Amino acid sequence: xxxxxxxxxxxxxxALIFDVINGFHDSANSIATVVSTRVLSPRVAVWWAAFFxxxxxFVFAPHVADTVAKIVK
Numbered sequence: 904x905x906x907x908x909x910x911x912x913x914x915x916x917x918a919l920i921f922d923v924i925n926g927f928h929d930s931a932n933s934i935a936t937v938v939s940t941r942v943l944s945p946r947v948a949v950w951w952a953a954f955f956x957x958x959x960x961f962v963f964a965p966h967v968a969d970t971v972a973k974i975v976k
Contacts, residue, residue, distance in 0.1 A: 930956070 934948045943951060 930952055934945075934952050937943045937948050937951075938945050
């Protein structure tokens with residue numbers, strides 16, 4: 904394999920790993936806020952976050968993914 908191809912694969916892998924880790928942090932921060940203020944119990948907060956993260960995947964258009972796809976073409 905060419906070195907450039909390996910660099911591209913490693914870069915994409917690192918970006919995907921960062922994206923997953925960043926999502927973990929965002930979810931934890933949003934849940935921590937409502938739990939620490941005692942708006943919701945921890946169990947309800949986790950269910951609430953999971954439900955709306957799942958729904959958002961279908962409701963909102965993937966604008967960032969669309970933009971990246973147009974640039975890569």
